[in-house]
Amino acid sequence: MEQTLYERLGGKPGIKALVDDVLEAHMVNPAISARFLPYRERPDDLNDAKAQLCAFFGAGSGGPEPYSGRDMVTAHRGMNISTSEYMAAIDDIMSVLAAHEVDETTRKDVLMIGYSLKGDITNQ
Numbered sequence: 001m002e003q004t005l006y007e008r009l010g011g012k013p014g015i016k017a018l019v020d021d022v023l024e025a026h027m028v029n030p031a032i033s034a035r036f037l038p039y040r041e042r043p044d045d046l047n048d049a050k051a052q053l054c055a056f057f058g059a060g061s062g063g064p065e066p067y068s069g070r071d072m073v074t075a076h077r078g079m080n081i082s083t084s085e086y087m088a089a090i091d092d093i094m095s096v097l098a099a100h101e102v103d104e105t106t107r108k109d110v111l112m113i114g115y116s117l118k119g120d121i122t123n124q
């Protein structure tokens, strides 16, 4: 039987490692670092954000963990995230997946899911 996306991403530990590195990448990406650097001063909030992201990606990729965070429109409302900021975030995600040697089909699957959320996240 085919593996779920969750399994292909390495399950819970694999997704945790990806989320950690994606947030680190956002903090040094000049296009979006200003949005994320405040978390450096608030490690508890950073850990909460990471836990929400792990649950979101886990639940969305076929894993057992429930996601109890906000929907994407509500979570990003009022931030006025531009299309170029959105693309910068997607670039970080794709780079981290490549660095973790996630295979190309899986990278494309993640890209499609990310792209499907664009309208919910940008210009809200």
Ligand code: HEM
Pocket: 032, 035, 036, 049, 052, 053, 056, 068, 069, 070, 071, 075, 076, 081, 085, 086, 087, 089, 114, 115, 117, 121
């Ligand atoms: C595919 C793209 C994205 C996904 C899947 C995503 C997912 C999420 C999730 C699951 C949360 C947690 C929601 C909660 O705590 O209830 C969140 C929060 C957040 N996102 Fe995104 N996001 C994306 C793109 C972006 C972009 C492009 C930015 C900014 C450049 C951004 C900035 C933030 C910030 C600052 C928060 C924290 C909000 C708060 O705690 O008030 N996100 N995102």
